[in-house]
Every structure is written in structure tokens, then in C-alpha cells.
Amino acid sequence: MARRGERRVRVRTSVPPPRPALDHAGIRVVTSEHRGRVRRHSINPADYRCTVLAAQLADEWVKLTRALPIADGGSNYGGAVRKFATFTDEYAPTLGLDPADARLESDAIDLVETIYAWEDALRREFPHSKHANTLVRALLALIDQRASAGGAVSGNLKIRTQAPTAFRASRDKPLDEFTNAERIALRDAAREQVRATEARLARGRDLLAAGADPRDGGWQSLPNLLWAARAGMITSNVLQRELPAKPKWWPAEVREVLPAWTDEGKTRRPGVRALIRSLGRMLFADEMDLHAFRILLLLGMSDTTPEELHDLRVEDIEFTDGGVRLVQRKNRATRVRADLHPEQPAPRDPEDPYFAGAGTWDVQGLLRRLLAVTAFARGAFTGELWLFLAVDYRKGSGSLGAECAGFTHDQRRFTHWITARRDSGGNPLAISQPHDVRRLRKTTKVVRAVVLGGSVSDLAGDDHHVEVYRGHYGHGTTAHVLAGRAINRSQQWVFQRAAQKPVLVDAAAEPRLEEPEVADSLGLNSSQAKAIRAGEVDMGLTHCRNPYDSPHRSDGKVCHVAPAMCMLCRNAVIFTSQLPRLLMLSEHIERMRAALPPPQWQAVWGRQSAALKEVFTECADLLPAARQQVAALGLRLDLPLGQRTEFDR
Template sequence: MRQHSINPADYRCSVLAAQLADEWVKITRALGIGDGGANYGSAVRKFATFTDEYTPTLGLDPVGARLDGDEIDLVEVIYAWEEALRREFPQSKHPYTLVKALLALIEQRASAGGRVGEKLKARAQAPTAFRAPRGKPLDEFPNAERIALRDAARNQVRATETRLAHGKGLLATGVDPRDGGWRSVPNLLWAARAGMITSKVLKRELPSEPKWWPLEIRDLLPAWTDDGRSRRPGVRALVRALGRMLCAAEMDLHAFRVLLLLGMSDTTPEELHDLKAGDIEFTDGGVRLVQQKLRAGRIRADLHPEQPAPPVEAGAYFAGAGAWDVPGLLRRLLAVTNLAREAFACEPWLFLAVDYRKETGGLGTLCAEFTHDKRRFTHWITSQRDSSGSPLAISEPHDVRRLRKTAKVVRAVALGGSLTDLAGDDHHIEIYRGHYAPGTTSHVLAGRAINRSQQWVFERVTDKPVLIDAAAVPRLEEPEVAQSLGLSSAQAKAIGTGDLDMGLTHCRDPYDSPHRSDGKVCHVAPAMCMLCRNAVIFTSQLPRLLMLSDHIERMRAALPPPQWQAVWGRQAAALNEVFAECADLLPAARQQVTDLGLRLDLPLGQRTEFGR
């Protein structure tokens, strides 16, 4: 139960506050709002406070503010309040929520026949001045971080299983401490298993100071650091340590959740968290889970098949008590939480944790929420170490929903296909498009697909220029030579006399340009000649091409890489192919450029657009 209240006498605009508070009570009861309509109450308080502060700046007394009066223009006050909220919460949905709540209260009063000014009524029916900001979709974890999280979680699972196996062995040797004594760890574990351990009992049975406890008991306590915030470990820490020797704690269960979410692309974190032991059915081929998606209002059963175990070489080391697929992880999770179900009266949650309970001073069970202070996903990440002993370098935000997106991306990379295939059976296509497709990996895959398709088109549409060596130039007008080069006799003669020189190369037919279809003269020469099927290059033109190559390299330093690639990248690749066919002639051509002081003639736009 939560109690909310507003005292109109706390505000100078007490009539306005009372009128809005009455509407708050009505709308909360009418809609059956479970939390008492906290947003509506907050909107009333904040707007009344703002009215008290803002109206005196207009030379008005806030006492006159009311919904059924015109002494103060409340429409102007609402707009000013929206501006103030946007400045106070620039990147939050909170201003939008508060203004929508206020307008809903005013509109409800008007709809019920209450007196509301016509201008104010029109404002209540209009949308807010600012839209709710759209949050940026969470990105998936990069593959290296996914592997790091997976390995850290596996190490945590192994460590948890090892610790519980050690505690189970000690428990088997323990006896009732009322007969065998309270200063033995096995006996304390026996008492914890029987529900006899509380901080009050330990204070009575053990020395008052932990330094006088037996060494084997003191070794169970966590290390104490004098940081001014933590307390010296005592009986509470001992109760918690005994519980961790027998059952999994909440921080231990993070590792299972990480591995399961990485292996179950069709399961949301809340569906996994809400599972109970009765929702899990093991079959010959895997495990069947009955999952509830509360937001979608549906229940479905999913079968997760067992994965074939990888071959293990002779002598290979494997530390673990089972498989790492979904059925194997669920078996291991049920095993580490089984003792808690047997020892304590509790609901059969899958993620069942044991911890110290303040109300009883002993051990108790709870469903791991993963939201308590210092027990969130981010705290688990910061407590992990990689193989070198360094903290895990995981990008923020440390949001568990990114694990699901990572699993979705892995599925997309493995399956490919259309959005229908990638969305699977647990999403609409638009949901996948809006929440999963914007991820970095999806963008990279889409970019690669576009590049492949463009390259496929370029390879079929664009032909290479024809390179004619010096020995073939005198024989160019011979029919056999011209035909072998794909030229007619008239074209060969015109090229030989220089009539079709386009500045960088010769051209078979300037009126048959692949860059236009209206039969007019080519309009992109010489900028696109290196990418044209009509281009014919003589070795005597190599100095020009070398100067063009130098110009392209200067543009590489002046332009951003994406822009340079779009403008000059394909031409640079075509030039490199030409130079590779006549590499032995390039030194002489380079020397000719220097000796003759040649200058490259390019259209003015290509020189000035990038060199201002």
C-alpha cells in the first residue's frame, strides 16, 4: 500500500491545486491505477509550484489562478511550464509524462461538465508542445565482448559448483551442534541446513569477537577493508557465508542467466526470470519450457534440443559438471538451487537464491531479482576477471537486454535471409526492424550486402579501357588490327589523327556514352573516361594518367575516406590496372612529366570543388 496526499494550503494558488487534486482522485479511481496515480500527483504538485513562482513575474497574483476563471491565462502558464521542464530534464521523457498527465486532468474536468475556459479546454485537447524523446535502441555486445562474457560466466559456474560440492562434503560429516559443539564448520553447516542458524544463536554460542573464533570459522568470513563504509565481518557475514557454502547466492545466478540468454535467442530476460521448476520438462531430445510473455499476453511452449557434445581429445582438460547447451545449463542450475528448495519453504523459482534475512536474522530464500544494490548485472561484470587477471572490458551500458540482442544477431549472421526469417516466431517484422535491425552488426552485414551487389553491377556494366602499345599505333588503321581492338576503320582513323582525344584518353564514340541515353555528346569526359567502355589509351598518354593518379592521391589526403572512395576510389583502381600492364614504361613517362613541365587539364569543378 502507498499513500499519496496533496495539501492545497501549501500553495498560493490553492484553488487551482485543489481543483487539479480533485481530478487526480477521480481519474485514479476511475482507471483503477494500482500505484495511486503517482504521475498525476507529481504533475499537480509541480504545476502548482511553478504557478506560484511564474505568475508574479507577469505581475499577477497566483491566488487568482483557477481552471474556471480567466484572471490568469493558464494556457500561457502551461506553455512556460513545458519550457521549464525541458530545460530541467533535457534528455528525459519525464516532461512529456507530466504535461500529458496535467492535460488529461483538465480534459477530464471539461468532459465531465466542469467549468473550464474555452481556451484552456482547447489546449487540453491539443498535443504537448514537445514530443516524447525517442531512446536510442540498445546495441548488441561486440563478438569479442560476447566471448569474454561467456568465458567469465562459465568460470563462475565452475567456481560455484566447486564451492557447493565442497560444502556438501562438509555437510555430510556434520552433526547437531547441540551435541557436537558450535565451533566446527561441518556442525554449523548442519545447523544451517536444518534452519537453526541465526545471528542471535551465533552470538550466544560463539565468542563475542571474531578474532577469538576458531581459524576454520574465521576463514569463511570475507576479507575486511577499512574503507570507512564496510563493517567488520561478524555473525551476519558468517550466516551469509554458511548459506553460500550450501546454496547459490544471487550473484552466482548471474552467470547462468548470461549463458542462457546467449543460448536462447527467442527468450526475453523477463520470461527467463519468471520460470519455475514446474515450467521445465526434460525430454529425450532436450528440454521443453513453458514461457509467459506478460507484455504480449501469451503463453507458449518452446523445445530446446540438446546439442551434440564436441569431441574431447585424449588428455584434454574439461572442468564442469555438465553440458553448456540450454538443457545442460538448466540441469546444472536446478542442481545448484535444489538444496534451497528442500531446506526452505519457498516457491519453486528457477533462479532461487539464499541470503541473510534481516527480519529473522537467519537464512531465507528469494527469487533473484538482479536489481538490488550491488547485485545488478553491472556489478557482476565489474567483479569478473579475464584470463590475465584484468577486469573485463565491457562496453556500457551494462544492460542485460543487450545479451538478447547479441543472441539475435548471432542468429541473423548464421541464418541470413529476409527480415521475416530473422524476426523468427517471437517478433513482428516491424519490431525486429525497429529494435534489432539497427544494431552495429546488422549495419555491417547490410553494408557488405550492398557492396557485393554494387560490385556485381559494376563488373557487368563497366568495361575496362583498351590499352594500345606503341608498336600497334602505326598499324591502327589496318582493318585486322582495328577489328581486333573492337574499332571500325573510321574510328581507328579518327583516333590515330587525334580527333577523338578527350583529354585523358581517346574515345571510340563520344555520342554513344554509357552515361547518357539521348544520343548527345558525352558530358562526363574526361572525369569518367577511366570507367568507360569506349576509352582507348595510348602509351603516349601515360604522363597524363600519372598526373591524374597524383591528383587522386592528393584528394585522398584532403577528403574524408568515405567521400574519397565514392568520388575517386573506382578510378584509382582502374588506373592501377592500367599501370600494372605497362609498369616498365612508367619511369620514362614520369620523367617526361618533369622534363616537359606538363600540366593536367581537368574540368574546373573537379579542381575547385575540393581544393578551396
């Protein structure tokens, strides 16, 4: 205890000085608009230990997205900043460094080595995707932008931004088109879905006509519930308050609209949420319904991309006397164009009717039917003027909501639509993977190529450059098959022109060969017929019209490939008396089949074997006598030494 007059010196703790305001404080925000929805993209540097580095990169991200018309808010650049900052927080401590010291203008942490290490990590994370390469290039572009604008960037980092990425982007396998059988299967399934959707909505609107305000008529009537759904009064809280607690106590007509429940790992049976979704499907079309219209329209519009089709609004559609005019927007090309799709009248097939006869299956008819299907939703949800307007349950509000169909939600993609479809026999659709909607456009391009033919410039049309068509559409299987057939036809024509069959002179025409009428019918003149008749142009296997006019040389000298190529020469003339020689040649060729590899035999002897078979077919009745003559006289085939050493080794 201190004595009187004594005072103990109190040691006060030192108060740290206030932290100066930093220019890296604050959340960086970029907004973008897509199909009428404003999206907010943000980066908070305070979420990372390398706060200053994250702020510097985020500032460049904001500048870039404001300077360039990037529709998605620069998602690749923002993603690169987030992933690199996260990696730096984890990588710097492994080197005994503090991530807070990371700066673009400082070498306290070697950011060049950090970037290389980040590239290796991305390559392991995305081994079969271009995303890793895209993120690295986006980060280098942000740093290069800062350096080009005079910002502080270390010298080594500036050099790194001018160098390529450490690895190349992986090349994705190009998408192939659907086969013709798959195209027909998708078309038929989509048409069946359109009919079913129109029938379901017609039934729901008939019930709606009998409904009334449930606050007066009661909440346990199906028509009244539809009336409330149409008026926007249906929410999860309202139904939980107005309906019995368990669905088994609901009225039978209400329980019937619930989806069938199967225990596939689900923990809850259909309840209030399922009822709201079912009520909405009785009045409005959802994304699974709109898939069918999208498939049919893409199959019928060869010059329209899925992006242009999804972005259509009601005001972009104008029906004319000759078809429908669409104002289409292609964001990637920043292009807006008007395209006329003419009406295509076709005879109606009584075996292929469509519901209510509200149009046809061409582009104009499908657009009319789609507008009719979605018109009720546009009336109930004002301000939504999208062509592909889908209505579904919203978990946030617990009620029905409408928005432009994105076809990207879980369990509502193109592949899920295909999986849920059945053919006429009740079997799942046999559609090859991947189930990518872009393959529909390629299929349409191929169908157009099959119908029109022509050059690549004709097939590319007005919506593609020739090189774009060649690289993205001309590689398909069908295009290759068609090109192969065209090449085969042209080659066959050339072969037929260059190597005509030898002329076979039967025994009755041989004595009369010098007569003008007989010689002319065989394509010979009098001097050629006389020389052949006298044996002056006997080449060893056949006679020759003119040894100095060989198709195998153009210098006017005597033929140098006789008798090896006589069976493939247009100048060859065969007498029936020469059949024993040809039979011995055929036997020699068959012996060579066993001695030579198949590719070599086909290249050397294949065409001659086929030519001999044609000759033997024309004079089959003379072959037994010719074989008997070979055996009786002991004939042997005399081939030139050069032919044996060149072809038989």
C-alpha cells in the same frame, strides 16, 4: 470578592460544531502481485494540505488500476498523484492561496497554470529522462478519465487534458550490442562463475553430510552450523547467544568462511551477519551466482527476453528427447507462449572442462545445471518454485530467506557482477558502458543476423514484427557494418559491370589486329579491327570499338564524353603507341591534384588515375621509352576546351 447574593456571569467558550464526514477521508490502497509477492500501494490524502484534490486524483488512480490489467499497480499514475499533490502544497502558498481550496471542479486555484508550473519543475528534476513526460501524461489521463465518466471537472481543465504536454519526451540513445570480444569475455567469465558455484556448493554439502543438530553437538562446529542453516535454525539472535562475543574467539574453521575484511570506510568487521551470509552461500546460490546462468542463457536464447527468463517457474520447464520446452510469459505484451529449444550437441573440448560433467553449455544443459544448483533451496524453503531462486540474509528477520532473484538490489546488479569479474590474466573485464542486460539480447540478435543473413523479415523471426526489429535491433553497430559491406559489394559489382577496363594491345599484336584470331581474342569483330588499325576511331587518347554504343548515353548518338571518360569505358582500346598521350594525361591529373580540393579531385579524376595506374603496371617496361619520346618530340596534351573549363576550374 463577590458579595452574598451576587453572581458573576460566566462566559463560556463556544464549542465548534462537529466537522461533517468528508468523502475524501481514508487511505486509497491498490495491491499488485509480482513473482508471487503481493505488493501494497497506497495514497493517504491526509498527508497533503490539498486533501480534497489528492483524494479526487487518488480515486481515479484506484478506478484506473482496477479497470485495466496494470501489473505494477499503476505506479506511474500513483507517483503522478503524489508528486502533483506535493507540488500543489508548495506552489499555492507562493500565489497567496490556500492549497486546501484546490479542487478539480473549481477555479479557486487555477490548476491549469499549476500543471504548467509542475511540468517546468519536473523538466528541471529529470532533464535527461522520459519520466517527467510520463508523469504529466499520467496525471492528464486521470483527469480526463474523471471528465469522461461525468465527474465534475472545470472547463479549462477539460481543455487542458486534450492538449499535449508542454514538452516532448526526451529520446533515449538506443542501446548498442556488445562487441564480439565483449561477448566472448562475458561468456568465459560466466562459465568460470558457474564452475566455481558448483564447486562451492559441492564442498558445502559434503560438510553438511557430516553435521548434526547443534543443540546436541555444539554450535562451534562448521558442519553443525551448516546443518542448522539447512534446517532454518540460524538467526542473528541465536548465533549471538551461542557463539563467543568476538569473531576472533570463534573456531578457526568458522573464521575461515568469513569474507576477507578490508577497511574501505566500513565501520564493522565481519560478524554474525557475515557468517550467516557465508553459511548460506556454502549451501545455496545467491543473486551474484545466478547472474552467470542468466548471461549464458540470454546469449543462447535469441527469442527470449530477460523478463520471460526471470519469470520461469519449475513447472514451466519440460525436458523432451530433442531439447527443452519452456512456457514463457511476456507481461508487457500479455502473451504466454511455448517455445522449444532444441538440443545442440557439440564436441567436448578437453581444454574447456566443466565441473562434474553435469550437462553442456547449450540451453538444455544450462537449465539442468541451474535446476540442480537451486534444488537445495527449493527443498529448504518450501513453496518457492522459481527457476532463479536466490537465498540471502534478510535484515528484518535476521535469518536466511529465499525469493525470486530480481537482480536489482544494491551491489547485486549486472554492473556489479561485471566489476567483480577478472579475465584469465587477472585484469578487470573490459566491458563498455552501460552495463545493461538488454544488450545481451541485442548481441544475440546480431549473432543470429550474422549467421543467417537474409531479409529483415527473416531476421525478425516469430517474436518480432519487422518494424520492431528495424527500430530496436537493426540499428546496432554490427548491423550497420554488415549492411555497409553488402552495399559496397553490390556497388562494386555494378561498377565492374558498368565500367570495365580498357583493352591494352601490345606492340606484337598491333600489326596482326585484323587477323580474325587476334581480333576475336580482344573482343573485336573484323570491321572494328580494321577501323581501329586505320585510325578511324581515334578519340584523342585511345581508340574506340564503337563511338555510337557509349555506356554513358542510350540514344544511339556519338559519344559526348570522349576523351574525358575513355579510361573508364569498356569500348576503349589502347595501343602501346598511345602511351605518351596517357603519360601526359597522368601528369595533368597530378597537377590537378594540387589545384583542386581533395573531394573534387577524387570525384573528377580519382577513378581515371586508378585506371591509368593499372595500364602502366601492365606495360611498365615500355614507360621509359614513352617518357623519352615525349621529351624528345616536345609533345603536349590537347584536351578539349570544354573538358578544361568544366573539370579544371
